[in-house]
Amino acid sequence: MFGLITNVDMKYINNILKQNVPLFVELFNAHEYKDDFGHSPEWNEEMEQWLSFVKSINPTWYESNKSRVNTEKQRDELLGEYKSLYYFGKILGCKITQFEPAGNNNKKNDYAFYDKGNEEWYTEVKSPSWRGEVSKEINSSYLDKLKQNIVITESWPECKAEITCPNCSNVIEIKLSSFEFKQEEVYEIIKKTLCNKCKKNIWHFSENERAKLKKERLSKPQFINGEGRSYSDRDAVEDAVKKSVAQFAKGRNNLLFIPHNMFAGIGTGLFTAMNGGTTVMEVVKKYDPEGIITCVCLLDVQLDEKGIKFIPVFVPILKQPLVNNEKL
Numbered sequence: 103m104f105g106l107i108t109n110v111d112m113k114y115i116n117n118i119l120k121q122n123v124p125l126f127v128e129l130f131n132a133h134e135y136k137d138d139f140g141h142s143p144e145w146n147e148e149m150e151q152w153l154s155f156v157k158s159i160n161p162t163w164y165e166s167n168k169s170r171v172n173t174e175k176q177r178d179e180l181l182g183e184y185k186s187l188y189y190f191g192k193i194l195g196c197k198i199t200q201f202e203p204a205g206n207n208n209k210k211n212d213y214a215f216y217d218k219g220n221e222e223w224y225t226e227v228k229s230p231s232w233r234g235e236v237s238k239e240i241n242s243s244y245l246d247k248l249k250q251n252i253v254i255t256e257s258w259p260e261c262k263a264e265i266t267c268p269n270c271s272n273v274i275e276i277k278l279s280s281f282e283f284k285q286e287e288v289y290e291i292i293k294k295t296l297c298n299k300c301k302k303n304i305w306h307f308s309e310n311e312r313a314k315l316k317k318e319r320l321s322k323p324q325f326i327n328g329e330g331r332s333y334s335d336r337d338a339v340e341d342a343v344k345k346s347v348a349q350f351a352k353g354r355n356n357l358l359f360i361p362h363n364m365f366a367g368i369g370t371g372l373f374t375a376m377n378g379g380t381t382v383m384e385v386v387k388k389y390d391p392e393g394i395i396t397c398v399c400l401l402d403v404q405l406d407e408k409g410i411k412f413i414p415v416f417v418p419i420l421k422q423p424l425v426n427n428e429k430l
């Protein structure tokens with residue numbers, strides 16, 4: 103979370119150190135994340151609860167997971183698992199019975215628990231990943247802008263062109279393999295081009311701007327709900343179903359758990375709005391014709407003035423775990 107340390111970041115670091123979140127600090131402190139992870143005291147405190155719960159029920163497993171936080175994606179996947187363990191084990195008070203139980207063939211599931219009717223449920227947690235899509239989209243929009251700025255000056259025998267430096271407006275000569283303007287090749291050239299006047303790499307020049315934009319987009323619900331969305335809630339469910347079907351053993355209670363990525367800001371009930379579960383049912387029918395998945399649970403965790411709220415949506419394919427929802 104402390105990639106490029108600016109004064110603003112220092113303030114966050116100091117705040118975190120002042121907060122009573124020792125496990126959070128221990129686990130994430132040394133990592134350089136490029137998103138705004140760690141900047142919300144409320145979320146940090148909430149995550150501390152998840153970490154503390156998981157550590158209390160299985161300290162050995164907790165220790166062995168400490169290396170799974172190097173990238174934003176790994177971190178979010180691990181937190182997805184912890185969040186779901188916290189939800190079933192702590193909030194609903196179900197007994198967690200196994201960690202990484204054997205699944206199909208040589209594959210493992212994430213964990214198993216007993217519901218209130220003493221039935222055991224094998225659980226796979228699949229966290230949707232929007233982050234990579236946002237990043238790719240923003241990068242290519244910047245590459246496109248630079249590409250549009252290329253003017254071919256000579257097309258034969260050699261293909262020469264000019265590109266204007268976005269920093270100092272100096273005109274830089276570049277060479278292309280042909281005047282066909284192949285996108286991948288042009289992108290590669292742009293990424294390597296140095297301005298001979300200001301000495302800046304024309305692609306790295308926009309790095310801070312792009313990072314800022316990514317951070318903004320990832321914290322705005324408009325990204326997911328609005329235009330330009332390339333990764334939908336249906337895609338997220340499809341990915342999760344396809345991957346988990348291969349991992350579950352047949353003939354057991356298999357629960358696919360899909361946590362909402364809190365930093366993507368999907369917003370209230372987007373999953374719920376998937377036609378009251380009909381879309382989830384359709385997806386499962388399409389990718390799980392053998393009926394291996396018993397139930398899908400979508401969980402949204404939200405922060406409002408009153409604090410953190412867990413908002414689960416159970417979509418029973420055959421049935422759903424018996425849980426006590428009264429406390430919610």
Ligand SMILES: [Zn+2]
Pocket residue numbers: 267268269270271272297298299300301302
């Ligand atoms: Zn320049």
